[in-house]
Amino acid sequence: MATSNPNLDKSPSALLRNNVRQLKEKTEKLKTDAKEAVRRMPIVLTEQQLKRLKEHKYASEGITLFDPFMQEFWKWLVEFCPLWAAPNLITIVGLALNIGTSVLLMIETNGAKEQCSRWIYFLTALGLFLYQSLDAIDGKQARRTNSQSPLGELFDHGCDSVSAVFVTIACCCACQLGVYPWLMFLACMCSFFAFYAAHWQTYVSGKLKFGKLDCTEAQFSFIGIYMISTVSAAFWSKSIPYLQIEFRILVALLMIGSTAWSSFNNLRLVSQGGCGRNFSSVAGTSIIFPAWPIGILCFLATVASNYSTSHVLEEHTSLHLLCYGLVFSKITNRLIVAHMSRSPLNAWDSSYVGPLAVCINQYFNLLISEHVFLWFFLLYSLYDLLRYNIKVCQELCDFLDIHCFRIKPPTTPTTDQHH
Structure with a gap:
């Protein structure tokens, strides 16, 4: 059968x-x-660092100009988030939107030199606004769902360091600043340094201090630039009456001036001494040592840009700056971890491999085409950044017995909306 x-x-x-x-x-x-x-993967955090991260308490000082007005909007917005949505999940969704729209703008503007479709500028503005909003409500969602942890602060600042790179370059692309590559280089490096200096000051004083004009105001300025480009991308090539300089040059000068002022204020606070013993940093180390990572990065970036025989900065401006931006993000994240774990910074980091390799390739008369080498540099820096960030999150999650993108216990809403 x-x-x-x-x-x-x-x-x-x-x-x-x-x-x-x-x-x-x-x-x-x-x-x-x-x-x-x-x-x-190789262990990143020591047992002592993990214990200190667990004990870390967020401390900040100062209110920015737009914060009192935006707080009402953010309090209203967080009520629409489902209780099962983890705060870090909200942040990473916003970051993905921000990076996606920024990369699209970089590609379509051909190294920040050309105009592109209006809808791309609008999408970039929307992506940044969504990131800003979601990034602002993640802490409120954490308190609302009783899921606060040191991982939330670490994750939030880590995402901000990545966003700062893409937003800065995308802003330059929106006003076609790539036609003046060295001006764009200076604007981006000043922006990177200002963000690093803010966390350098935090590493020294133990408290993140906000000015009247800070991240929120900078983000709205970038959104304004994107919206002007949406209306008329050709606006930036026009000259200012009487001054006879293009509007895009004015944007670059404002970026350089504002970030230089921010850096000056933070370095002034650093020079006043730290909260540790004998005015040392939170880790009891020299308040000057954090200058080493950002200093070596700026030096290597300038050397590689200046001595490039194939004029890689001029020809591939956005790609070139993005490579060094990812290295900046990695060293900034290391500084944030050092602050929160009250631990010293290491003199060497694997992120220096890319910038050093570029200079060595130039010294030996371009064994590999610089354009091709830039793509290897980009892939390596991206891998190095992701490996470090993912490993830090995994180790901290295991130590705290929590999930990064999921709320472990059932949650009930709370009424605490403290900023």
């Missing part, structure tokens, strides 16, 4: 359920394998 094939006896709905079940099993296996692969 012939036996029937069980697969033929199943209804379409049963087959669908079976396929969904198999897909879930494969997804869970993939997640488990990925977690194990991350755990097998």
Whole structure:
């Protein structure tokens, strides 16, 4: 007697359920394998650093000009977030939107030298606004769901360091500043340094201090630039009456001036001494040492840009600056971890490999085409940044017994809306 094939006896709905079940099993296996692969990576944080990260308490001082007005909007917006949404999940969604729209603008403007479609400028403005809003409500969502942890602050500042790179370059692309590559180089490097200096001051004083014009105001300025480009991208090439300088040069000068002023204020606070013993940093180390990572990065970036025989800064402006921007993000994240864990900074970091390799390649008369080398530099810096950030999050999650993108226990809303 012939036996029937069980697969033929199943209804379409049963087959669908079976396929969904198999897909879930494969997804869970993939997640488990990925977690194990991350755990097998070299350890980044010591036991002492993990303990100090657990003990860390957020401390800030100062209110920016727009914050009192935006707080009402952010309090209203957070009420629309479902209680199952983890604060870090909200932040990473906003960052993904911000990076995606910024990269699209970089590609379409051909190294910040050309105009592109109006809708791309508008999408970039929307991406930045969404990131700003989601980034502002993640702390409120954490208190609302009783899921506060040191990981939240670390994750938030880490995402900000990445966003600062893409937003700065995208802003230059929006006003076609790439036609003046060295001016764009200076504007971007000053912006990177200002962000680093703010966390350098925090590492020294133990408290993040905001000025009247700070991140929120800078982000709205960038959104304004994107919206002007949406209306008329050709506006930036026009000259200011009587002054006879282009509007895009004015934008660059304002970026350089504002970031230089911010850096000056933070360095002035650093020079007053730290909160540690004998006016040292929070880790009891020299308040001057954090100048080493950012100093070596600026030096190597300037050397590589100036001595390039193929004029890589002029030809591939956005790509060139993005490579060094990812290195900036890595060293800034190391500084943030050092502050929160009250630990000293290491003199060497794997992120220096890319900038050093570029200079060595130039010294030996371009063994590899500089344009090709830039792509290797970009991929390596991206890998190095992701490896460090993911490993830090995994180690801290395991130590605190929490999930990065999921709220572990059931949550109930609270009424605490403290900023």
